[in-house]
Amino acid sequence: MAQYDVDLFIIGAGSGGVRAARIAGEYGARVMIAEEDRVGGTCVIRGCVPKKLLVYASRYADDFIDAAGYGWTVPQPTFQWPTLIANKDAEIARLERAYVTTLERAGAQLTRQRALLEDRHTARLADGSKVSAKYILIATGGGATPGHNILGLEHVISSKEAFDLPELPKRILIQGGGYIAVEFAGIFAGLGSKVTLIYRGENILRGFDDDVREHLRMELGNRGITVLTGKTVEAVEASSEGYYSKLSDGAMIETDRVMFAVGRRPNVEGLGLEAAGVKLNAKSAIAVNEFSQTSVSNIYAVGDVTDRINLTPVAVREGHYFADTIFGNKPMAVDHEDVPTAVFSTPEVGVIGITEAKARDRFAKVDIYKTTFRPMRATVAARDTRTFMKLVVDGDTDRVVGVHIVGPDAAEIIQAVGIAVKMKATKADFDAVMALHPTAAEELVTMRDKATTFEKEAK
Numbered sequence: 001m002a003q004y005d006v007d008l009f010i011i012g013a014g015s016g017g018v019r020a021a022r023i024a025g026e027y028g029a030r031v032m033i034a035e036e037d038r039v040g041g042t043c044v045i046r047g048c049v050p051k052k053l054l055v056y057a058s059r060y061a062d063d064f065i066d067a068a069g070y071g072w073t074v075p076q077p078t079f080q081w082p083t084l085i086a087n088k089d090a091e092i093a094r095l096e097r098a099y100v101t102t103l104e105r106a107g108a109q110l111t112r113q114r115a116l117l118e119d120r121h122t123a124r125l126a127d128g129s130k131v132s133a134k135y136i137l138i139a140t141g142g143g144a145t146p147g148h149n150i151l152g153l154e155h156v157i158s159s160k161e162a163f164d165l166p167e168l169p170k171r172i173l174i175q176g177g178g179y180i181a182v183e184f185a186g187i188f189a190g191l192g193s194k195v196t197l198i199y200r201g202e203n204i205l206r207g208f209d210d211d212v213r214e215h216l217r218m219e220l221g222n223r224g225i226t227v228l229t230g231k232t233v234e235a236v237e238a239s240s241e242g243y244y245s246k247l248s249d250g251a252m253i254e255t256d257r258v259m260f261a262v263g264r265r266p267n268v269e270g271l272g273l274e275a276a277g278v279k280l281n282a283k284s285a286i287a288v289n290e291f292s293q294t295s296v297s298n299i300y301a302v303g304d305v306t307d308r309i310n311l312t313p314v315a316v317r318e319g320h321y322f323a324d325t326i327f328g329n330k331p332m333a334v335d336h337e338d339v340p341t342a343v344f345s346t347p348e349v350g351v352i353g354i355t356e357a358k359a360r361d362r363f364a365k366v367d368i369y370k371t372t373f374r375p376m377r378a379t380v381a382a383r384d385t386r387t388f389m390k391l392v393v394d395g396d397t398d399r400v401v402g403v404h405i406v407g408p409d410a411a412e413i414i415q416a417v418g419i420a421v422k423m424k425a426t427k428a429d430f431d432a433v434m435a436l437h438p439t440a441a442e443e444l445v446t447m448r449d450k451a452t453t454f455e456k457e458a459k
Ligand SMILES: Cc1cc2nc3c(=O)[nH]c(=O)nc-3n(C[C@H](O)[C@H](O)[C@H](O)COP(=O)(O)OP(=O)(O)OC[C@H]3O[C@@H](n4cnc5c(N)ncnc54)[C@H](O)[C@@H]3O)c2cc1C
Pocket: 011, 012, 013, 014, 015, 016, 017, 034, 035, 036, 037, 038, 039, 040, 041, 042, 043, 044, 046, 047, 048, 049, 051, 113, 114, 115, 116, 139, 140, 141, 142, 159, 180, 267, 271, 302, 303, 304, 305, 310, 311, 312, 313, 315
């Protein structure tokens, strides 16, 4: 039998790679993990965590307004971007150290350099050394796509640079309609920047329920964000004060910064995938089966590099189940159905299950329940914002197949109501729960009147 330097070699110490290393190590596997950047990966260093900290910072703007309504005397608040960025960096450094400790405790050997595949059992490191492994896990994540090769693309920043700007831009143009673009629009607007969000499609948040898209767009507008759809940035050039962006309709907009958040792509380039025989799918992501196994039987891939559902908990679970399957003798396939998801815009979006449009495709009869109301907290200061909630119900089985919320704490509510949806709760089950008053979430169990019923025509 062939002898290998390690049982498992992992490329990438992000969400998926670190979890796989820990679990495999706990099963007694000899693990080595290579990381070319900082340990923790996208989520910890330049994704979920710094993003959420900036979102928290931006939401104080509303709190100051509400506080005055509740009788507090609020001195004119001022904001120091460098303080926020320094404190954010300190927290990320703390988390990075925690990730390194996790690897150490699991007995995994961390090597801080780039790695690639030489063949199906060999990884080559940037320092020229080679490591043979019985199993290899590719967990290299993804990166921002630069977008079209327009004139002046070198002036454009991505979310990665946005986290470390030396100063808060007074004016920023953000191109993109996905969750990252919308979240950064909310961050910068809350902190006081004048934000223009520009998206080539007809409305932001493609793939989300149409009512959610409409409601959030209206809310962004109410918060002073200019949302331009059906347009693109054609060129960017430096001006004396910042940058001019030339739009597809001929308009010119001058801002201090231009940011693109137009999509992400799997990190597959220069990894030696061909040498090892690892195949890509039609989306240029690593093709895997339900156990995250690639076209080469001893090579597995998890997380964003497989472009299944690009979220941290999904990468973590895929990494965990990979280790259970291979080193714990417990074959586990990740269930990618009904994954709760959030957009940390302000107000935020929380979703589990399918949209009304998808339900209409899938089911013969669909019942829709909707409500919109002003969140109680905002009433006293008369802040102009409304919460939106929607239930999508399979009319034949009464099962709740989609819950969509736009409003404060939507993500927290969805995480909890997600248990019910995953357990296949019916609308009658929702109705049987006593309301908890006064809360926003009580609306989920008190929506009695159908907004619409859709029935497919009999054929
Ligand atoms: C701005 C932003 C906000 C986000 N917000 C959220 C959120 O709120 N909630 C959520 O669930 N998800 C969020 N995500 C997505 C989340 O960050 C990813 O889904 C998650 O990090 C994927 O984990 P991963 O293990 O696949 O890859 P990553 O975490 O990206 O880790 C991959 C690691 O591999 C390393 N690497 C790559 N190639 C090599 C190589 N050849 N050799 C050595 N090392 C290599 C990289 O440096 C990186 O550290 C966000 C992403 C972004 C960009």
